[in-house]
Amino acid sequence: MHAFDLHSAQQFDPDERVEMILATVDGGDFTVACWEPGQVSPYHCHPWATEAYFCFEGGGVMRTPSEEVAVEPGGFVVHPPGELHEFVNGPKRSLLYRVRYGEDVAARAVAWRTQPDWQPSAEDLDYISGNDLAKTVFDSRGS
Secondary structure, three states: OOOOOOOOOOOOOOOEEEEEEEEEEEEEEEEEEEEEEEEEEEEEEEEEEEEEEEEEOOEEEEEEEOOOEEOOOOOOOEEEEOOEEEEEEEEEEEEEEEEEEEEEEEOOEEEEEOOOOOOHHHHOOOOOOHHHHHHHHHOOOOO
């Protein structure tokens, strides 16, 4: 059994979101993600894992290449393996609970709108080159 107290696990940083893995199990992990107002995640996916977010406090907007959805307290968003997504935090601090599970939970980032100096890793570039949708987002730099 795993039991978590999200309030005691939360930590915030004015410069970047804070993600703390609370536990790892075969095939996945459980994380608390803490966001200051206006922080934005990289535009990324998990090619071999499902990623699910539960909004505990705060909220924002989750973007994919084809849609945007408001994420509010009590809301739950699930990204299937390979779905590109980006979270844009709203005007309040947000506390999200995340579960990732699958063959490999590694992320592949294709853009990061709020970090102009960001550069993709070699693994990211390899993924982008073999994925038409990721290449389109990368070429447009997530704008």
